[in-house]
Structure formats: structure tokens, C-alpha cells
Amino acid sequence: MMNETAIKAIVEEVVSQLAKQPSIQPRSVPIAVSARHCHLTQIDVEALFGSGYTLTHKKDLSQPGQFAANETITIVGPRGSIEKVRILGPVRKSTQVEVSATDSIKLGLKPPLRESGDIKNSAPITLVGPKGSLYKQEGLIIAQAHIHMNPSDAASFSVQNGEYVTITTTTERPIAFSKVLIRVSSRYELEMHIDTDEANASLIGKDTNGILAKIEGSS
Amino acid sequence: MMNETAIKAIVEEVVSQLAKQPSIQPRSVPIAVSARHCHLTQIDVEALFGSGYTLTHKKDLSQPGQFAANETITIVGPRGSIEKVRILGPVRKSTQVEVSATDSIKLGLKPPLRESGDIKNSAPITLVGPKGSLYKQEGLIIAQAHIHMNPSDAASFSVQNGEYVTITTTTERPIAFSKVLIRVSSRYELEMHIDTDEANASLIGKDTNGILAKIEGSS
Numbered sequence: 342m343m344n345e346t347a348i349k350a351i352v353e354e355v356v357s358q359l360a361k362q363p364s365i366q367p368r369s370v371p372i373a374v375s376a377r378h379c380h381l382t383q384i385d386v387e388a389l390f391g392s393g394y395t396l397t398h399k400k401d402l403s404q405p406g407q408f409a410a411n412e413t414i415t416i417v418g419p420r421g422s423i424e425k426v427r428i429l430g431p432v433r434k435s436t437q438v439e440v441s442a443t444d445s446i447k448l449g450l451k452p453p454l455r456e457s458g459d460i461k462n463s464a465p466i467t468l469v470g471p472k473g474s475l476y477k478q479e480g481l482i483i484a485q486a487h488i489h490m491n492p493s494d495a496a497s498f499s500v501q502n503g504e505y506v507t508i509t510t511t512t513e514r515p516i517a518f519s520k521v522l523i524r525v526s527s528r529y530e531l532e533m534h535i536d537t538d539e540a541n542a543s544l545i546g547k548d549t550n551g552i553l554a555k556i557e558g559s560s
Numbered sequence: 561m562m563n564e565t566a567i568k569a570i571v572e573e574v575v576s577q578l579a580k581q582p583s584i585q586p587r588s589v590p591i592a593v594s595a596r597h598c599h600l601t602q603i604d605v606e607a608l609f610g611s612g613y614t615l616t617h618k619k620d621l622s623q624p625g626q627f628a629a630n631e632t633i634t635i636v637g638p639r640g641s642i643e644k645v646r647i648l649g650p651v652r653k654s655t656q657v658e659v660s661a662t663d664s665i666k667l668g669l670k671p672p673l674r675e676s677g678d679i680k681n682s683a684p685i686t687l688v689g690p691k692g693s694l695y696k697q698e699g700l701i702i703a704q705a706h707i708h709m710n711p712s713d714a715a716s717f718s719v720q721n722g723e724y725v726t727i728t729t730t731t732e733r734p735i736a737f738s739k740v741l742i743r744v745s746s747r748y749e750l751e752m753h754i755d756t757d758e759a760n761a762s763l764i765g766k767d768t769n770g771i772l773a774k775i776e777g778s779s
Contacts, residue, residue: 351570442760443662454732454763483763486733509738513673514705516761517736519728541661542735542761544673544702 368498368553370488370508372533373403374540378427379414379438379468386432389414389470396430403530404489406431416440416481417467420449436477438466439484441538455482456522484536487522488553489529498553501525508533508551516543518551587717587772589707589727591752592622593759597646598633598657598687605651608633608689615649622749623708625650635659635700636686639668655696657685658703660757674701675741703755706741707772708748717772720744727752727770735762737770 387394396410410428416438423444437460445452445464452464464481467474488506490498500506502525509517518539533551606613615629629647635657636642642663656679664671664683671683683700686693707725709717719725721744728736737758752770 442763515738519734538757538760541757544661
């Protein structure tokens with residue numbers, strides 16, 4: 342038979358050990374807000390801006406080699422259109438337009454939530470440029486929130502490419518984004534990308550950081 | 561001296577009991593999305609729609625006695641305007657316009673995040689109706705996410721008026737809203753009210769429920 346003091350001591354020790362070893366290790370990640378934008382193939386650039394046209398450089402983006410072009414297009418759906426949608430360069434193998442859910446209501450379209458690059462059977466969209474327009478059967482998506490990081494960051498955060506994590510904000514309107522994709526490449530700078538709906542829901546401005554937590558049991 | 565088997569059994573029992581008794585008790589709450597709208601005083605109704613004008617009934621809202629009026633107005637800021645902003649009735653003691661952060665960017669204004677009714681030193685806004693326009697020195701807010709409930713709901717959820725709770729969604733883009741105000745009145749139907757940014761950030765459609773969890777240590 343054990344005495345009560347011993348039981349109490351054991352319980353206290355267990356509780357204390359549990360408190361000391363949370364499954365969640367918080368880490369800070371800079372948050373960047375992606376406004377609606379598009380990526381175009383060279384063929385589509387020429388269809389919209391004229392034969393032989395090449396995108397011109399407006400400013401560098403945080404991910405190395407990526408840039409905002411001076412060129413913009415109008416995107417059109419059955420219910421409405423949105424002007425001055427920025428083109429991001431360099432040109433890609435597939436044309437892809439990324440909008441927010443708010444934008445999609447204005448356009449009258451239902452783009453799926455997808456990882457960038459995964460456009461198969463996504464929503465159709467009409468692109469209008471100064472020298473032509475295009476009806477794309479697919480290419481319109483809402484981008485899955487994700488975190489770019491290099492292998493060293495991934496090791497430090499104990500996360501892997503393709504894993505989902507939770508990111509918590511500490512703004513005036515705090516939110517936990519519960520399904521954020523980890524994307525690892527040696528080309529990447531550490532940065533979380535969210536769309537304008539996600540940013541505005543949490544009143545996220547410039548220079549906001551989120552706290553990364555692993556989803557228990559997800560890896 | 562206790563043997564190891566006994567210690568192991570106690571530890572296992574403690575851990576199992578802790579797991580069974582979380583401080584968080586999940587409960588389901590229906591979520592309603594509030595599009596941009598305004599509440600007007602009778603004086604302001606008459607300034608915008610004409611002397612002696614009274615709001616007309618379009619449809620009942622979920623909170624008893626509240627209704628969407630047939631009447632809409634245009635709201636205008638230094639950067640842009642938004643047409644067809646629905647008026648909700650009945651008339652109130654103060655005129656108040658509730659917009660999303662996305663709307664506020666379009667208007668070029670910086671409304672504070674406020675509980676409905678708390679408009680002191682909020683943002684200015686111009687209201688335009690068919691018979692006149694008004695410049696309100698204050699009245700434009702972004703509404704704090706909140707949950708209406710009656711005292712019986714509050715007792716069942718173990719929450720109190722004025723308390724903040726966390727609401728988790730289980731949509732394709734799951735979010736935890738970490739600062740949601742509890743508002744208790746015998747007049748209220750159980751319902752969480754969020755704005756369109758919050759709804760679109762979590763891809764919340766009709767008939768979505770959230771899970772309520774108390775914030776530890778908040779009450």
C-alpha cells in the first residue's frame with residue numbers, strides 16, 4: 342500500500358513533466374500577403390501583349406528570381422471583372438491566376454483551393470490584355486496558404502516538405518490558420534504566403550509574423 | 561517503497577484522466593456571415609430618403625425583431641465608394657456602418673475593430689441616398705466577431721456576457737478565431753456573427769457550424 346503523500350508526489354511530477362514537454366514548439370515566421378495575381382506562359386504573354394513581347398521588370402519579390410512585372414491584365418468571369426491584375430514573372434510552363442474567395446464572388450466563379458502549380462480541372466477564366474484576350478479552360482485557383490523555407494529552416498522547425506502546420510497570429514484579431522502547407526526548396530527564403538482574405542480576416546499589415554506549431558500527429 | 565509496476569500504473573492512470581478532462585469543452589455554434597451593412601437613426605433615414613420616410617421590410621433576420629430593409633445606400637470614402645449597402649432595421653439611436661477590412665481598403669478609410677454600438681471616435685463615412693447625403697464624423701467600424709446567445713445557452717456553454725472564446729471551423733480551410741466576444745441577452749438566438757473577410761478566409765458557406773472552446777484562464 343502506498344501512502345497519500347507518495348501518490349501526491351507522483352501525480353505532481355507527472356503533471357509537471359507533461360507541462361514541460363508540449364508537443365508544440367512555437368517559432369516565428371514572417372507573413373507576406375499575396376494580392377490577386379497571375380503567372381503566364383510566354384505564348385499567353387504574346388497573345389495578350391503582342392507577338393514577341395516580353396514581360397518587363399517592376400520589382401523583385403522576396404523569393405529569389407521572382408519579380409512583379411509592370412504589365413497587368415483584366416480578368417473576367419460571368420458576374421464581373423477585375424482590372425489591373427499584376428503579372429508575376431518569369432514566365433512559367435502553365436498560365437495560372439490566383440484570386441481570393443472575395444474576388445471569386447465578384448467574378449462569379451468557383452476556383453478550387455489548390456497548391457500553386459496544381460491547376461488540373463481548376464476554374465476557367467478570361468484574360469484580357471491590350472492586344473488580345475484568352476479564354477482559359479482552367480487555371481483559376483485560390484492558393485493554399487503555404488510557407489516557403491529552405492532545408493536548414495525545415496530542419497530547425499522539425500518539419501518536412503508537404504507537411505501541414507498551424508500558424509497563429511497575435512494581431513488585434515488573432516487567428517490560427519490550421520492547415521498551412523510546408524514547401525521546402527534550397528531556392529526559398531523563409532516566408533508564409535497568405536491571400537488577402539486571410540490577411541484581412543486577421544487584420545494583418547506589413548511586418549507581421551506568425552507562430553508556427555506542428556499539428557499533432559501530422560508527421 | 562513502491563514497485564515500478566505500481567508507479568507505471570499510477571502514471572498511466574493520471575495521464576489518462578488528464579486526457580479525459582480537457583479544460584476545453586467543444587460545442588457547436590451556427591455561423592452567420594454579415595455582409596457590409598448599416599444601421600440608421602430615423603433622422604438620418606429622412607435625410608437620405610426624404611422627410612417622413614420610414615424603412616420598409618424586406619426580410620426578417622435571425623435575431624428577433626431585426627430585419628433587412630428594402631432600402632440601400634452608397635457609402636463613400638476618399639479612395640472609392642461601395643453601392644447597394646443594405647440598411648438593417650429597425651432604426652437605432654446612432655448611425656453605424658459595418659464594413660470588412662477589404663471594404664475599408666477600397667474606401668480608403670481605417671475603421672477600428674469595435675463591438676456593435678461602440679462608435680465613439682470611429683472612422684468618418686459619407687452616406688449617399690436618393691434624396692440627400694450625409695457626412696458622419698464617426699460611425700464606420702469593422703465589427704468584432706461575436707456570438708449571440710440567451711442566458712440558458714450561456715449556462716450550458718459555461719460562458720458569460722463579455723467573455724472571449726475561441727471558435728474553430730472544420731472547413732476546407734480550417735481556422736480558429738481566437739477572440740470572439742460572447743453577448744448574452746434573453747432576446748438573442750444562438751448564432752456567431754463574422755464578417756465576409758473572416759468567412760472567406762475560412763471558405764465558410766451556408767449552414768456552417770463552429771466549435772466553441774473557452775480560452776483558458778479568460779474567465
